[in-house]
Amino acid sequence: MDICALRRDLHQHPEVGFTEFRTATIVVEQLLSLGYDVRFGRDVMEPSSRRGLPSESELDHALSRAIADGASEAIASQMAGGFTGVVATRRGTAPGPTVAFRFDMDALPILESQDTSHLPQAEGFRSAYDGNMHACGHDGHTAIGLALAKQLSEQPFQGTLKLIFQPAEEGGRGARSMVDQGELDDVDRLFCFHLGLDLPLGWMSGGATEFLASTKLSAHFQGVSAHAAAAPEKGKNALLGAATALLNIHALPRYSTDATRVNVGVLEGGTAANIIPDSARMVLECRASTYEVNLDLERRVRDILTHSAAMHGLSCDIEVIGEAATATCDKDLIHLAMDQAKATEWFTHVVDSHPMRASEDATLMMRRVQERGGQATYMVLGTSIAAPHHNPAFDIDETILPVAVCFLGRLAMHTLLS
Known part of the structure; x- marks a missing residue:
């Protein structure tokens, strides 16, 4: 899997919250091809818990656009109405913990820069949907999730691996529906992460603080x-x-x-x-x-x-x-993440915390896991960015993509008793 090519394809086709029909269809197809048990749409989202749902006409337009741009009509049609969440599960060879990784998929309603110094413009993968843009790195998150799925599909382990692809993180709109559907209720350890957030390339934080x-x-x-x-x-x-x-x-x-x-x-x-x-x-x-x-x-x-x-x-x-809620990262997982980051021999600076000073609806997932006796953390993986998050000139340094897959793979195999 060419992770950079996948990220660039997703970047070129940005879909805002609950309209991620093309993105989610690609996720479903890739996961099925790797042998995962895949559930999506209404099976993983509580309808009444979705927040800030686009209008019916906006949803219909986005669905038609996704199919025109190559999304499987058979899969995408099952997501009609804004049911774009995806959950993949793989069970190991023996009982063990359930370990989950969460990836957000949505873009932002921002007109992307057309400046020739903007890499997506220069390299030909600028947004094809004017007015929508991946200006926060979620295209990278999704690509990392699929590459991780491929890596772990070939590894023996004990326990259960769960990969959660969440729609509509922006504005805190999508996590609640997956929480209320019970998708976190069986999770023993939950790992969430974000690229960038003012950490430079080579830096990694095992946990985030100061969620609002x-x-x-x-x-x-x-x-x-x-x-x-x-x-x-x-x-x-x-x-x-x-x-x-x-x-x-x-x-x-x-x-x-x-x-x-x-x-x-x-x-x-x-x-x-x-x-x-x-x-x-x-x-x-x-x-x-x-x-x-x-x-x-x-x-x-x-x-x-x-x-x-x-x-x-x-x-x-x-x-x-x-x-979105507040959340506290569990120290055990923070230290585990730091240890595995150091073991990659790529991260030059590994720290235990990094302030968010913003809101993230992954906190709702973290709190549900912790309320039921599990553990959770929210990691930050540094990468150089061309402009601040949510800026028309935002872009990530793709060097972090394969590094993140390697790091998350180590986390998975350490927690899924091999």
Whole structure:
């Protein structure tokens, strides 16, 4: 398997959360060809737990596009409606622990750079889907997962290997559905990882710290339209209610005990200058360095939304469209990861922790494993990047790809009693 060629193919065909039909189909086909027991679609995702699902028309368009670009229609059609999760299992020759690796697959709604200095542009694998881009390295994660699957398909071991390919990590939208479906309930040890995150090539961290719990909300304000000059008193201005909420959300006090964040990222409504807007939509988030404080911050945000609506005689429907928790990496797995990284004789700097200062819905998987008596860690594998994550000029140094496969393979074989 040419891991760089695979990564570049995935980079050229980036699919945002719950529309990873082509990507997930490739994953399914590769895993089946390697002899894994593969489940996907509704079998591995709880429908009601998916967050921030795209519209039906967006899902249908993405499915048609994937099939036109070579995805198996027989497989992709079973993922219709946004069921793009994949889980592969291989059982060893004797009983033993269940060891899982998690890989995220989704891209971002970003227009990729066309600058000639941008390697994907220069080498001809820039995004073919304008407006979508792999700007966080998930194309590399998926390619690593498939190369690891190939490597481990030829190795004898004891126990059970589980490879989890998750959709919709961006925005914290996809992990919950796989957790609620029970895909982590039998896992004894869970390894998650990310490329980059400000660690240079040659560096590796056995665990991540400073995850921010997060809740992402969509709020719809409903009022009554009216003529803005002839009958303004007969209208109920939904945009005004939403603007009131925006100002008060951003005026929330900081916490003395935690790092907290609030942000209104989208505010839209209205149709013309002379019409009282009867509807408005807001998309926002809150984050905190502890799960409990984020819950309290979310409660305050919800209060502001509902009371701002009430002030202006509006209704307000609130939907959770994304979530992530905090998590603590288990020391045993941190040290194991560090030992195996050193044994590769490639990593020049191996450390026990690296601060995230951001949100990751892998934390929901980690917490489920730990709640049931298992262990989990979230590793960071350094790689040079051309620009910051989520930037139009983002790209990774592909040198890390085969190194990551070798490292994860060592982890797997050490934990799956050989």
